[in-house]
Amino acid sequence: MTARKQRRVKAIADDVIKYGADVIDSEGHKSCAKYIQHGDTSVQDHTISVACVCLKITKILHLKKFDRYDLVRGALLHDYFLYDWHIYDPERGHGHGFKHASIAAKNAAEDFSVTPLMAEMIKKHMWPLNLALPLHREAYILILADKVCSLRETFGKPYYYMVLNEIKGKA
Numbered sequence: 759m760t761a762r763k764q765r766r767v768k769a770i771a772d773d774v775i776k777y778g779a780d781v782i783d784s785e786g787h788k789s790c791a792k793y794i795q796h797g798d799t800s801v802q803d804h805t806i807s808v809a810c811v812c813l814k815i816t817k818i819l820h821l822k823k824f825d826r827y828d829l830v831r832g833a834l835l836h837d838y839f840l841y842d843w844h845i846y847d848p849e850r851g852h853g854h855g856f857k858h859a860s861i862a863a864k865n866a867a868e869d870f871s872v873t874p875l876m877a878e879m880i881k882k883h884m885w886p887l888n889l890a891l892p893l894h895r896e897a898y899i900l901i902l903a904d905k906v907c908s909l910r911e912t913f914g915k916p917y918y919y920m921v922l923n924e925i926k927g928k929a
């Protein structure tokens with residue numbers, strides 16, 4: 759990695775720590791490390807990568823008007839469903855793809871202080887699978903970052919794998 763890229767990655771990692779350290783260091787979020795999201799990436803690593811990519815998108819698009827606090831925390835909590843989605847549970851039934859966004863929003867509201875914007879981001883991050891149209895740019899940034907990370911994790915290494923442990927160590 760070039761020195762310039764290292765500085766960019768560090769700036770993003772520092773922002774995730776600044777706005778989301780308490781979430782990453784919570785027992786609930788740490789419990790997401792035991793569930794696999796895609797490939798061999800845990801749900802916790804996936805959500806940290808998504809938070810990093812959200813910030814990267816704002817830099818690529820030179821976005822100035824967005825809520826950095828809600829963007830990072832909404833991303834960290836967007837898959838806070840707290841179960842192994844690969845294992846069928848008769849109580850939950852089928853349809854993880856459709857259901858998990860509202861389960862994550864409910865769990866997040868129970869364990870953290872969730873703003874209306876964060877709630878929208880979490881509830882609508884599966885758009886267009888969940889049909890309700892997001893109303894805020896932070897939600898669209900999350901939708902894009904989630905797709906990018908999911909593809910990377912399914913077919914290769916997660917984004918920001920080089921700083922995931924560093925972020926978790928500092929949180």
Ligand SMILES: [Fe+2]
Pocket residue numbers: 836837858859883884
């Ligand atoms: Fe999700």
Ligand SMILES: [Fe+2]
Pocket residue numbers: 804808836837904
């Ligand atoms: Fe996700």
